Amino acid sequence: MSRQIHKSLAAHEPPYAVAFAALGDETRLALVQRLSAGRPVSISELTAGARITRQAVTKHLRVLERAGIVRSQRWGRETRFALDRRPLHDLQVYLERVGRQWDETLGRLKVFVEE
Amino acid sequence: MSRQIHKSLAAHEPPYAVAFAALGDETRLALVQRLSAGRPVSISELTAGARITRQAVTKHLRVLERAGIVRSQRWGRETRFALDRRPLHDLQVYLERVGRQWDETLGRLKVFVEE
DNA sequence: CTAATATGCAACCTGGAGGTTGCGTATCAT
DNA sequence: ATGATACGCAACCTCCAGGTTGCATATTAG
Numbered sequence: 001m002s003r004q005i006h007k008s009l010a011a012h013e014p015p016y017a018v019a020f021a022a023l024g025d026e027t028r029l030a031l032v033q034r035l036s037a038g039r040p041v042s043i044s045e046l047t048a049g050a051r052i053t054r055q056a057v058t059k060h061l062r063v064l065e066r067a068g069i070v071r072s073q074r075w076g077r078e079t080r081f082a083l084d085r086r087p088l089h090d091l092q093v094y095l096e097r098v099g100r101q102w103d104e105t106l107g108r109l110k111v112f113v114e115e
Numbered sequence: 116m117s118r119q120i121h122k123s124l125a126a127h128e129p130p131y132a133v134a135f136a137a138l139g140d141e142t143r144l145a146l147v148q149r150l151s152a153g154r155p156v157s158i159s160e161l162t163a164g165a166r167i168t169r170q171a172v173t174k175h176l177r178v179l180e181r182a183g184i185v186r187s188q189r190w191g192r193e194t195r196f197a198l199d200r201r202p203l204h205d206l207q208v209y210l211e212r213v214g215r216q217w218d219e220t221l222g223r224l225k226v227f228v229e230e
Numbered sequence: 231c232t233a234a235t236a237t238g239c240a241a242c243c244t245g246g247a248g249g250t251t252g253c254g255t256a257t258c259a260t
Numbered sequence: 261a262t263g264a265t266a267c268g269c270a271a272c273c274t275c276c277a278g279g280t281t282g283c284a285t286a287t288t289a290g
Contacts, residue, residue, distance in 0.1 A: 024136025024139040044237085098148070
């Protein structure tokens with residue numbers, strides 16, 4: 001899309017695309033679900049029962065971390081990950097805004113038609 | 116992610132991951148923005164001013180369409196795309212739910228601690 | 231102290247995402 | 261009728277996401 005649009009949108013806004021992309025994977029969505037309970041969970045525990053390797057799980061967690069959705073903290077020999085709700089809330093607000101913009105524009109359009 | 120968790124979550128729910136993934140690209144997010152005005156827009160118009168080829172734009176639009184976020188309709192020689200707000204709203208609700216689950220679980224935890 | 235546990239790091243593999251070009255075909259404008 | 265416009269289809273290219281394996285290292289358990 002035009003460079004102008006892109007720039008104007010991404011200028012000082014959070015990197016929505018990155019966050020959405022982080023959620024755009026079944027495995028990572030499942031991880032988010034699992035962490036949504038609030039309790040920090042270690043990599044091993046998150047890997048337990050999974051069909052993929054611990055390394056793969058780790059990579060997914062790092063993706064979520066770079067997107068700001070999750071934070072990690074070492075606890076002895078294990079690394080525990082916890083959810084951060086703020087970026088998720090930001091996405092929610094973003095989606096609301098898109099819907100609202102639709103309403104407003106369509107509202108104006110309706111007024112125009114009715115005149 | 117254990118198979119059980121995955122299945123129980125994805126069983127009859129919308130394919131959230133697919134929708135999130137569709138939004139997880141700057142170009143496609145820009146397209147969504149542009150369509151959020153409500154007016155159906157043709158591929159050519161969406162391509163105008165973009166730095167990528169019409170074909171690339173088309174591919175992105177198809178991705179959005181498969182995710183249900185956008186719908187296409189032929190209008191003479193052009194194909195116009197329009198936004199569908201429902202899937203976006205579903206995502207919004209999904210994100211709300213994650214946040215709410217956090218609150219509830221943490222609430223329970225707090226009660227437990229205080230007893 | 232020693233074995234088991236929990237991770238990190240790095241190399242490596244493979245498929246598909248994102249992009250391009252070329253060409254064929256409706257449809258619209260003149 | 262004819263040229264310009266708006267697409268679709270298909271082949272092709274490149275790079276990186278998602279996954280694995282192997283090995284080294286720090287912690288904890290007994």
